[in-house]
Amino acid sequence: MSAPLLFHPTADAVYGFPDARRLARVDSPYQRIEVWDTPQLGRLFTLDGRPMTSTGDEFIYHECMVHPAALAHPSPKAALVLGGGDGGAARQLLAHPCIERIVVAELDAEVVRMTREYLPEVHGGAFDDPRVELVIGDAAHYVAGAATATKQFDLVVFDLTPPDSPASGLYTPDFYMQLKRVMSPTAALSLHLGSPYFHAERIAGLLNDLHDTFAIVRTMSTFIPLYGSLWMMATASDTLDPAALTVKAVAERLATRRIDSLKHYDAALHAGLLSASRPVRDKLSQFLKPSS
Numbered sequence: 001m002s003a004p005l006l007f008h009p010t011a012d013a014v015y016g017f018p019d020a021r022r023l024a025r026v027d028s029p030y031q032r033i034e035v036w037d038t039p040q041l042g043r044l045f046t047l048d049g050r051p052m053t054s055t056g057d058e059f060i061y062h063e064c065m066v067h068p069a070a071l072a073h074p075s076p077k078a079a080l081v082l083g084g085g086d087g088g089a090a091r092q093l094l095a096h097p098c099i100e101r102i103v104v105a106e107l108d109a110e111v112v113r114m115t116r117e118y119l120p121e122v123h124g125g126a127f128d129d130p131r132v133e134l135v136i137g138d139a140a141h142y143v144a145g146a147a148t149a150t151k152q153f154d155l156v157v158f159d160l161t162p163p164d165s166p167a168s169g170l171y172t173p174d175f176y177m178q179l180k181r182v183m184s185p186t187a188a189l190s191l192h193l194g195s196p197y198f199h200a201e202r203i204a205g206l207l208n209d210l211h212d213t214f215a216i217v218r219t220m221s222t223f224i225p226l227y228g229s230l231w232m233m234a235t236a237s238d239t240l241d242p243a244a245l246t247v248k249a250v251a252e253r254l255a256t257r258r259i260d261s262l263k264h265y266d267a268a269l270h271a272g273l274l275s276a277s278r279p280v281r282d283k284l285s286q287f288l289k290p291s292s
Helices: 058-072 088-093 109-118 139-148 166-170 173-180 200-213 247-256 267-273 278-285
Strands: 002-010 013-027 032-038 042-047 050-054 078-083 101-106 132-136 153-159 183-194 216-224 229-237
Touching (some): 058 088, 058 229, 058 247, 058 267, 101 109
Parallel strands (some): 078 153
Antiparallel strands (some): 002 013, 183 229
């Protein structure tokens, strides 16, 4: 039976899908997981009523979260995905032939089970690849243990629930500093920030913290239908700068790595992805710290 599926990015805004059909629901020890089918975006899943991933547009989010940072690195070999239980980020990372190891640290085994069953297009078999290690448990605990073991990652992807969720403790300077202990000297972090039209103050706070911790912070913006808005992401590193890559350099690295099946991100999009419109800059400027 069809029913409206509505999302509230803020208390005074709403959007959604009027004829969604719920396919499954599980109340795990951590959250409510629901899978829906929609005429507009196909199957999607939500966590505690928040939109996470849809088969119709997941490639927009996952390609932008992975490839700008991965291409900025000359040869990333190890990657850490925090969250990412749907497998979409791991699938994009596997497109880079230099990748030898991916750890997906997902809190909730039920997310993995549900998305593997209902959204196989998102993971594309990534969890069956021998280079991918799935670790079920708290991402912070994994990072603490990896730091003790001196494991080093070239890429880190925050494929987590938003910063105003139970994952909030991972979007902090203290955790960034701990994370840097498991990042190689030439590593980069990518994370999503939110909508500049709905979450400007939150985004500015995240960017301020990133600037306090990393030498190079770049923002990315693209429209994601499932999230109902322009969506901002960021890369952070002490050495890598995706904005320094020219169109030619991006095209050459994509060709060298034989990455030719992307649906959204490409060399022509790269510079535009890393730019922000004047309205977005104006919305954020009132909350950002003055640049030094």
